[in-house]
Amino acid sequence: MDITDTWQELIIPGGKIVYLVMDGLGGLGSEETGRTALDTAETPNLDALAHDSSCGLLEMVGPGITPGSGPGHLALFGYDPLRWRIGRGVLSALGIDFPLQPGDLAARVNFASINSAGEITDRRAGRIPTELNQRLCAKIQDALDLDFDGEAFLKTESQHRAVLVLRSPDADALSDDLPETDPQTTGRPPIPMEPQSDQAKVAAEVVAQFLEQADAAIADEQPANALLLRGFQRHEVLPGLQERFGLKGLCIAEYPMYRGLSRLLGMDVAEPPTGMDALFESFEQQVGDDHDFYFLHVKGTDSTGEDGNVTEKGAVIEEVDRRIPWLLEQQPDVLVVTGDHSTPAMMSAHSWHPVPVLLHAQHARRDAAQRFDETSCLKGALGLRPGFHLLGLALGHAGRMKKFGA
Amino acid sequence: MDITDTWQELIIPGGKIVYLVMDGLGGLGSEETGRTALDTAETPNLDALAHDSSCGLLEMVGPGITPGSGPGHLALFGYDPLRWRIGRGVLSALGIDFPLQPGDLAARVNFASINSAGEITDRRAGRIPTELNQRLCAKIQDALDLDFDGEAFLKTESQHRAVLVLRSPDADALSDDLPETDPQTTGRPPIPMEPQSDQAKVAAEVVAQFLEQADAAIADEQPANALLLRGFQRHEVLPGLQERFGLKGLCIAEYPMYRGLSRLLGMDVAEPPTGMDALFESFEQQVGDDHDFYFLHVKGTDSTGEDGNVTEKGAVIEEVDRRIPWLLEQQPDVLVVTGDHSTPAMMSAHSWHPVPVLLHAQHARRDAAQRFDETSCLKGALGLRPGFHLLGLALGHAGRMKKFGA
CATH class of the missing domain: 3.40.720.10 (Alkaline Phosphatase, subunit A)
Structure with a gap:
């Protein structure tokens, strides 16, 4: 009040x-x-x-x-x-006209560059053109085969920025108590996806699987060959x-x-x-x-x-x-x-x-x-x-x- | 929050x-x-x-x-x-380096002057020298024989000011819901020690007994022949x-x-x-x-x-x-x-x-x-x-x- x-x-x-x-x-x-x-x-x-x-x-x-x-x-x-x-993920999803539903888990995505040691060399993959972003999102979306009773949407925002939305049939299933995988610096690997609480276990598992499949799908691309996630948030109606x-x-x-x-x-x-x-x-x-x-x-x-x-x-x-x-x-x-x-x-x-x-x-x-x-x-x-x-x-x-x- | x-x-x-x-x-x-x-x-x-x-x-x-x-x-x-x-008693105890423990009940003490009618004539006993304060604290501490399964510490601060700390083996035993005995004026007797709630009964009883024994121990001293207590507080960790x-x-x-x-x-x-x-x-x-x-x-x-x-x-x-x-x-x-x-x-x-x-x-x-x-x-x-x-x-x-x- x-x-x-x-x-x-x-x-x-x-x-x-x-x-x-x-x-x-x-x-x-x-x-x-x-x-x-x-x-x-x-x-x-x-x-x-x-x-x-x-x-x-x-x-x-x-x-x-x-x-x-x-x-x-x-x-x-x-x-x-x-x-x-309100997390930035939810704002970004709404900003690209994505029709969020209550319970959706949204996150901001950066296309990034990673070297052979798995370390980030550019957190924004040289700000790739939006067209490349669109092609990579489609490629990842095609490759996804998640062990998850719901849907995953990867949508281009612009340049190196995209939005990930996970939707479960059970609107309470996906908690946003997840870490950011972006370490906010170069020279390090992404932060591993681990749940920050018991109730976030399901979400963490799905996101980890998504990241694995997505990174595999674009491993041979240059300069954008990995994804960084941050600003996780469940969409609650205001x-x-x-x-x-x-x-x-x-x-x-x-x-x-x-x-x-x-x-x-x-x-x-x-x-x-x-x-x-x-x-x-x-x-x-x-x-x-x-x-x-x-x-x-x-x-x-x-x-x-x-x-x-x-x-x-x-x-x-x-x-x-x-x-x-x-x-x-x-x-x-x-x-x-x-x-x-x-x-x-x-x-x-x-x-x-x-x-x-x-x-x-x-x-x-x-x-x-x-x-x-x-x-x-x-x-x-x-x-x-x-x-x-x-x-x-x-x-x-x-x-x-x-x-x-x- | x-x-x-x-x-x-x-x-x-x-x-x-x-x-x-x-x-x-x-x-x-x-x-x-x-x-x-x-x-x-x-x-x-x-x-x-x-x-x-x-x-x-x-x-x-x-x-x-x-x-x-x-x-x-x-x-x-x-x-x-x-x-x-935070009560002043707790602050005073910490200020003289007294090692307070959680659950300790602390109060500020004034040495005061009382006449034969039991009325306060000087709330600060003429701001007695710190050395006299120390002698009187020791005298009182020696005379104490409380019916209490814990400890009482009376410690000199300076001049007429001292600190009382009561410690029970049971950290929840001593409530600070007690009145100040200092009426903040002269010409009146000290305020009687009575619990302000049921849970303060134990503490009130111990403090009343302490006051009785302390006042008796210094009854023949001049000018400091009584104690006034205020600022009772239990020490909780912040x-x-x-x-x-x-x-x-x-x-x-x-x-x-x-x-x-x-x-x-x-x-x-x-x-x-x-x-x-x-x-x-x-x-x-x-x-x-x-x-x-x-x-x-x-x-x-x-x-x-x-x-x-x-x-x-x-x-x-x-x-x-x-x-x-x-x-x-x-x-x-x-x-x-x-x-x-x-x-x-x-x-x-x-x-x-x-x-x-x-x-x-x-x-x-x-x-x-x-x-x-x-x-x-x-x-x-x-x-x-x-x-x-x-x-x-x-x-x-x-x-x-x-x-x-x-």
Whole structure:
């Protein structure tokens, strides 16, 4: 139980909510200039919007904790990531439109390169082309002859990445208490597949058999001649945004994982847009439909942050900034601009630092934040708070919750 | 379960963390100047450090709650004091190096003065010299003849303070559900020892008998002719800093209670330093060893606050300030400066007010706090948050937690 259960009790119909999520938005001042990407970027439209909004900072999982993209987005959608846990395997499967069923065991797969001593020489097999991935998946799928009363699906994601789904006729049969076989380093063999608890014995046996047959099927291939597995998770059905918060959601995202997560929460998913204009055009075309909640996802802020490129990250933010007037023309009742976690360019990685947020609505209390950046948002009316609080604030500002008590 | 359990799941090796704790650091503006001790003190080094750190305020136990030193420090070390309770008796016993065993019942003892009517005339017996305390403890210990299948230990702490430990062969026998016999005022008799629940009957009987025999043994002494007991607690083993957060800790503290608490959490304890130079010298000598976590404790800020002396409290802070460059020369990966609670000189007592904190690290987000004081820290990037969040922030900044989810 947490505050989101109370929101659920109070839900009524109301206005439309739009989330513009710039992945990995938060940053750290660079050692040279002391400024973050958001600080450095020319963002007249976001700054004007911040001036006319309630601002704040979101701590997505907890103090000092660096969120993965899954937990970061769950928090934004009103699901405390400590309460609702989703593995990357499940997200990846949903992201490639694989029709997961409850009880399915999903894992992320990497095609890797292994030498004759059985040691990993490249955890990503030189990022093989997607076409080769597809051919190898088919080859493995053909070769499989598992001693297992269920099914195994190996599906291409892209480049070296694929998804494994095991499905048993007994939905309780497959536990996800399994180790990752990827040692996260080269020069070592994969980690052996052994159950981490008694109830995972069946699953471990099937996975070990799968790995043996799969590796045998591609042993003569180059450079991808082995599989690494991680992020095992059983698929459990989550209560969706409609059930929890009365929101019929629409996801507009270019990257599979974000569409997968949105599907998991019962959102509809728009045709994947290619590029920033397509993202905003897609929104413009669909904002008049019967959805209550629009989730627009921008990936570039995270990728450039991961690349350590503060200038490019700033350029992506500027690209978004130029399209803000376009967004405002659609007059969403509530517009939220934020990120799912910080990805400081100076760290080239996700980080634990809170993420700036602005909430624009007719009844948003204005504050002293005059710009949209990490420091200005500290002066904001929303304060520094757990990420999963955000959806409640959006619901409130959209008039979607009735009074609590009399 | 709380967020600290999630930290425990994520722990990996990383950098060194240093806590410089000024006991009772927080204050209130005086009626004359409106300024706190921290405001008034000349602290160029702390101010420069604050400028180059993330700042904030810590609420140690909860809104409006005044922390004792034990709970205040527990919070700093990542143990929510509402979840992990430690009585002062246990802390005092650990502080005099008494080898407590699980199930031992410990209490703080005051030598007091009682008149012929049995009323307390001085709760501290004029703060008798430690040597007299030692003689009286021995005299009582000799006279004891308890009808109890276990042992009783009465040990000198210092001045009028001592520690009582009762040990039964049955570790479950002694409940700590007992009243304090100290009425916290003079002119009244001690509070009678009566069990607060059925399971405390055995313990209450033994303690009542102990008190009777002890008071009889020193009835003719002056000025210390009676004992007052408080802070009863059974000693239960706590999971230590190593088990919970992967930290090999070292405590450098002049006062016994802080060393006792550190031992309880599995920290090593350095030779007690005498004076401020010795404290920092001890740190300098040991910072290169294999500890991950160094806890430096400064008592003077609390004692001067308790004495109501804002000038002296400021002087202690200035003494610390002059040694900050010394600390920075050791280049800790994470340096935290804070207190365990507020002790405003104008209140001459601990208080509930949040405590200023600064966290200095390579990846600490800079904020608008330009000075280290109660007001400036309100502008800080760490915000106002529960005290037990601090260790997670320190772990994150030290690179000691892996990413949560994918």
